[in-house]
Amino acid sequence: MTFLMEYELAKTSEAGGMIRAKVFSFTRLAWSILQQTGGANRQFVTSTGIQMLLRKVIEEEKEKFKVFKKSE
Known part of the structure; x- marks a missing residue:
């Protein structure tokens, strides 16, 4: 083309x-x-790094997430 x-x-x-x-x-x-x-x-975030970041955000903001409150 x-x-x-x-x-x-x-x-x-x-x-x-x-x-x-x-x-x-x-x-x-x-x-x-x-x-x-x-x-x-530049180094980009790996899939493992993304999972770690998501876990951290969920842990820090768990009060805002009704679905994740039950998984404690």
Whole structure:
């Protein structure tokens, strides 16, 4: 798909070509943005970490959760 878009961009350009134009798929665009902003180097929370965070929030806010009050 991106090759076809690059071809269309080059074909319809009044300059007869393209300079600095990039055509990305959404996945490649996201990867490029992460690379440029340093987000690809960040550590993300694992599924175990998410479970730990949820457990902590539930424990701290258990009075607000009627369903979890019964599980004590």
